[in-house]
Amino acid sequence: MGEDKCSKCGADIPTDSKFCLNCGAKVVKETQQVKEPMHQVFRFVFSKNLIIAAILFGLLFIWLGIIISTFSTDLTGFRAAQTINSLGFFVTGVFLIGGGIANDGMEKYIRLGMIVIGVYMITMVLSLSPLVSSFGSLYT
């Protein structure tokens, strides 16, 4: 906040003006030039379209897992369904978190919600896996 300094004459310039009022030099905004490449890669990986695609992909896997577990009669089918299901939850969770962090143009509470749901989904996958395998061993 406050005032910037002119790079040519050093005079104070109001934050939103494009030219120096003292010497007329063009004001170069530093914030637009300096951007860490890591942050840009991160933003590219978790761009809005990719997040939507990944979440749909994850939901498809969750749905597939439910379908397979409904029709599977043996443990192999049940485990396969569980693996697909967990993978779907994991992918969706990761991209919800990444998307919530990377898309700083979005509404603050939506981003926070995305991160919370993402963490919840991954926690669920991690806590469910040993439970499910012990549950599955009852049938063997």
Ligand SMILES: [Zn+2]
């Ligand atoms: Zn100036």
